[in-house]
Amino acid sequence: MSAAAFKILTGPEWAAFERDGVFRGAPIDLKDGFIHLSTAExxxxxxxxxxxxQTGLVIAEIDPxxxxxxxRWEASRGGQLFPHLYADLPLSAVKVHSRRD
Known part of the structure; x- marks a missing residue:
């Protein structure tokens, strides 16, 4: 699969991502060993x-x-295939981002 994937970040996570140029994961990502992503659907x-x-969220669109x-596309909620990233996410991989307040 090669459809766009999306990462939802809190405002502080996004600020750190912009500052560091890389996102290593939110607490749940670090716990699970991969970065949780979603499809548009x-x-x-x-x-x-x-x-x-929650307010101040940022939705980052990523080309996987x-x-x-x-x-990896792995079964999760209700058997749906979700994109899971087993690597750090570089800021350069973000195609577009939008704020969700």
């Missing part, structure tokens, strides 16, 4: 389930193609 449900009532085998 999964994005709203992910926001509702894991980021409800350059990551090769480090990007």
């Amino acid at each position: 999964q994005l709203e449900e992910t926001l509702a389930l894991h980021f409800a009532d 193609a350059p990551f090769g085998d480090a990007l």
Whole structure:
């Protein structure tokens, strides 16, 4: 699969990502051993389930193609295939980002 993938970041996570040029993961990513991503179709449900009532979020659109085998599509919520990144995410991989308040 090569569709765009999306990472939802808190405002402080995004600020650190911009400052450092690399994102190594949110606490849940670090715990699970990969960076959780969503497809465009999964994005709203992910926001509702894991980021409800949070403001100042940033949604980063990522082209997964350059990551090769480090990007794996794995069954998760309800058997859906989610993109999981088993590598650091460089800021250069972010195609666009938008704020969600």
